[in-house]
Amino acid sequence: xxxxxxxxxxxxxxxxxxxxxxxxxxxxxxxxxxxxxxxxxxxxxxxxxxxxxxxxxxxxxxxxxxxxxxxxxxxxxxxxxxxxxxxxxxxxxxxxxxxxxxxxxxxxxxxxxxxxxxxxxxxxxxxxxxxxxxxxxxxxxxxxxxxxxxxxxxxxxxxxxxxxxxxxxxxxxxxxxxxxxxxxxxxxxxxxxxxxxxxxxxxxxxxxxxxxxxxxxxxxxxxxxxxxxxxxxxxxxxxxxxxxxxxxxxxxxxxxxxxxxxxxxxxxxxxxxxxxxxxxxxxxxxxxxxxxxxxxxxxxxxxxxxxxxxxxxxxxxxxxxxxxxxxxxxxxxxxxxxxxxxx
Amino acid sequence: xxxxxxxxxxxxxxxxxxxxxxxxxxxxxxxxxxxxxxxxxxxxxxxxxxxxxxxxxxxxxxxxxxxxxxxxxxxxxxxxxxxxxxxxxxxxxxxxxxxxxxxxxxxxxxxxxxxxxxxxxxxxxxxxxxxxxxxxxxxxxxxxxxxxxxxxxxxxxxxxxxxxxxxxxxxxxxxxxxxxxxxxxxxxxxxxxxxxxxxxxxxxxxxxxxxxxxxxxxxxxxxxxxxxxxxxxxxxxxxxxxxxxxxxxxxxxxxxxxxxxxxxxxxxxxxxxxxxxxxxxxxxxxxxxxxxxxxxxxxxxxxxxxxxxxxxxxxxxxxxxxxxxxxxxxxxxxxxxxxxxxx
DNA sequence: CCACGCTTGGAAAGCGCTCTCCAAGTCTCC
DNA sequence: GGAGACTTGGAGAGCGCTTTCCAAGCGTGG
Numbered sequence: 093x094x095x096x097x098x099x100x101x102x103x104x105x106x107x108x109x110x111x112x113x114x115x116x117x118x119x120x121x122x123x124x125x126x127x128x129x130x131x132x133x134x135x136x137x138x139x140x141x142x143x144x145x146x147x148x149x150x151x152x153x154x155x156x157x158x159x160x161x162x163x164x165x166x167x168x169x170x171x172x173x174x175x176x177x178x179x180x181x182x183x184x185x186x187x188x189x190x191x192x193x194x195x196x197x198x199x200x201x202x203x204x205x206x207x208x209x210x211x212x213x214x215x216x217x218x219x220x221x222x223x224x225x226x227x228x229x230x231x232x233x234x235x236x237x238x239x240x241x242x243x244x245x246x247x248x249x250x251x252x253x254x255x256x257x258x259x260x261x262x263x264x265x266x267x268x269x270x271x272x273x274x275x276x277x278x279x280x281x282x283x284x285x286x287x288x289x290x291x292x293x294x295x296x297x298x299x300x301x302x303x304x305x306x307x308x309x310x311x312x313x314x315x316x317x318x319x320x321x322x323x324x325x326x327x328x329x330x331x332x333x334x335x336x337x338x339x340x341x342x343x344x345x346x347x348x349x350x351x352x353x354x355x356x357x358x359x360x361x362x363x364x365x366x367x368x369x370x371x372x373x374x375x376x377x378x379x380x381x382x383x384x385x386x387x388x389x390x391x392x393x394x395x396x397x398x399x400x401x402x403x404x405x406x407x408x409x410x411x412x413x414x415x416x417x418x419x420x421x422x423x424x425x426x427x428x429x430x431x432x433x434x435x
Numbered sequence: 436x437x438x439x440x441x442x443x444x445x446x447x448x449x450x451x452x453x454x455x456x457x458x459x460x461x462x463x464x465x466x467x468x469x470x471x472x473x474x475x476x477x478x479x480x481x482x483x484x485x486x487x488x489x490x491x492x493x494x495x496x497x498x499x500x501x502x503x504x505x506x507x508x509x510x511x512x513x514x515x516x517x518x519x520x521x522x523x524x525x526x527x528x529x530x531x532x533x534x535x536x537x538x539x540x541x542x543x544x545x546x547x548x549x550x551x552x553x554x555x556x557x558x559x560x561x562x563x564x565x566x567x568x569x570x571x572x573x574x575x576x577x578x579x580x581x582x583x584x585x586x587x588x589x590x591x592x593x594x595x596x597x598x599x600x601x602x603x604x605x606x607x608x609x610x611x612x613x614x615x616x617x618x619x620x621x622x623x624x625x626x627x628x629x630x631x632x633x634x635x636x637x638x639x640x641x642x643x644x645x646x647x648x649x650x651x652x653x654x655x656x657x658x659x660x661x662x663x664x665x666x667x668x669x670x671x672x673x674x675x676x677x678x679x680x681x682x683x684x685x686x687x688x689x690x691x692x693x694x695x696x697x698x699x700x701x702x703x704x705x706x707x708x709x710x711x712x713x714x715x716x717x718x719x720x721x722x723x724x725x726x727x728x729x730x731x732x733x734x735x736x737x738x739x740x741x742x743x744x745x746x747x748x749x750x751x752x753x754x755x756x757x758x759x760x761x762x763x764x765x766x767x768x769x770x771x772x773x774x775x776x777x778x
Numbered sequence: 779c780c781a782c783g784c785t786t787g788g789a790a791a792g793c794g795c796t797c798t799c800c801a802a803g804t805c806t807c808c
Numbered sequence: 809g810g811a812g813a814c815t816t817g818g819a820g821a822g823c824g825c826t827t828t829c830c831a832a833g834c835g836t837g838g
Contacts, residue, residue, distance in 0.1 A: 098563055098564060100823095100825085101825065110788085111788045112788085112825085112826095113787075113788060113789080113826080113827080114786090114787060116825070116826060116827085117787090117827095120826080124787090125786075125787085126786070126787085129786095129787085143557065143560025143564060144564075144824085144825080145564045145565070145824050145825070146564060147490055147493050147565055147566075147823090148793090148826090149825055150825090151488075151491055151494055151793050151794070151795090151823090151824080151826095152792080152793045152825055152827080153825085153826070154793085156490075158546070179528040179531050179532030179535070180525050180528050180529050180725060181525075181528065182523050182525060184528045184531070185522040185523050185525070185527045185528045186522065186523050188522050188527070188547070189521075189522030189523060196549055201547070201548065202546070202547040203546045203547070204531070204535075205544065206539055213486075214486070217484075217486025220441055220486070221441060221489060221794095222488070222490055223489055327729065356729050360731070382523060382670075383726075383729060386670065386699050386726060386729065386730070387729070388703070388706070388731050443793095444794065444795065444796095445795095453817075453818085454817065455794095455795085455796095455818085456796080456817070456819080456820095457816090457817060459795070460796095460797095460817090467815065467816055467817090468816075472816095487794085488793090488794050488795070490793090490794080490795090491793070491794035491795040491796090491823090492794080492796075494793090494794080494795070494823050494824070494825090495794090495795055495796045495797085495822080495823045496795085496823090564824095
């Protein structure tokens, strides 16, 4: 890599016959440079194959042109298989894709930072030192202290998903309650009388909102109590929950599942139990992931515009980086229901 | 972020009552420091909340503790929807997960770099300047010039997937021919006489190998010619290809699909056509992605150990970074067949 | 014709760190 | 007891860049 020395500003200056400062001005597009010199400098740049050293530049400007995507899993350990599950879930990729759609045109890099329980201090330090200009945070654990730490350290950051505790930090999220209500309305409209829920972990805000939103809406439709079984967002846990629900409430005719992957599992169990979907049991998922389209029957689901949300998070972050004075703003997306074959 | 000045080495040195150099030694674990001073320095570090500035450090050491994951798509443009497809495909996440499993314990960061046709020079420059210590390259287009450029610039790099043209650069790949042969053997063993292929793009090496591997194996089993329809690895293209194949060869009884997503599409079309799987038509996919398990009937597929491959790529890269002298080595994984319900 | 203001280029001081020298101190051995 | 070998800490020179400050060059008005 450092096979032979790369051309530096100094070299360009020598070739162009001007001073280092002048070259720097030209490269950074500062006016007040004689057009003739301007020309000379650029041709010297070409001639030498000069590329500015970002490190050196960042050191003095305190800007890196990089934002960090922080994946926080403070409760898990390095060897936890959880992480591999997380990455293979399309969720991660959709977020990256959404971020990139904004970052790339802006010429900003994305650095992936995973941080466990022990890494918080280090992360904050690196961030303050200018590892990155800001951070988009994907906070997995329910009571993650990271959002609060970031706010305290005044690091530009945007969360994807509302933090469990209120923290003065921007975030983008979906109106999960409304999404669940959409599902409930659809089920009620088709006259389902014995609904049930397969939820996510009880301490994740999104999970809690989906449960309460569904129950509240169902209550309005005359179903004061809806039984619930919870999973952990994997297909397998969806199967388990479905089996448990079926055993406890054999007569159920509708089920709201907190994400598509678990819904897929539920679909399999229903099939094995000889129940027809949607005739015997209607199913509504959540996320509108690619799994929903691929499922047979195709899954009716609440659309989570994750790419859009991530893109918005990137935009909020960049705005904050450009002007640290902008106030904390959060954006809540309105969900829509995508009706397919399971209702 | 730069709200107030962060503690620097200088500050720590002052507090500890020693020189900057001594603090640097202690922090970097260099021997020959009086245990007493050693103690003093660490307590000064604690007291000041000092965190080394990576940028400054990298500038002088020419090591960043970062590797780049370069996603090269020299033939597409920024606004191409291709990229969003790419990120939502589990492929990307599996690679990231595999890389992280090695990088994270080693304390190395991952930076995502997307590069289009115009960005090559810039990328090489940044890499040589020490943006990253090395690169893992996910090269999408068939005739991507990037591998050659990297080799020429002597930048430590490892490709995931064999380059289209031979280039003196390490890579990890699957023995695609052998994988396809495995699928062929399975199909032949079940006495299928009219096989067909749904392949990927004709200019991607992996695609080519899967086709030739399947055809060669089938020839050995007495089927000199196997009809083929190609797609672009998306579910939709799989559906189209399946329809075309069915129209041209109504009697086919076995199909080898170059990835699971397209196989999913094929399964749907077969179902709609009233054909039973596997009784009427047997299907073998490729990748063993999560989609294969979720499919109904569950998909028999050739397992592509992508996480392992990515992890190995990371290992090769780190070895190369530590010792630029290590020779170019490539690792070819042996595929296995995962038999489920579609054969 | 000189004083003054404006434009434009250059010198040099850092950004925070590492690491090579070198000097001072400590120990050993004859 | 003193010379040599070894240990240990500090001074300072950069890494490649930006940016402030200043001087020189120019034009203008009194």
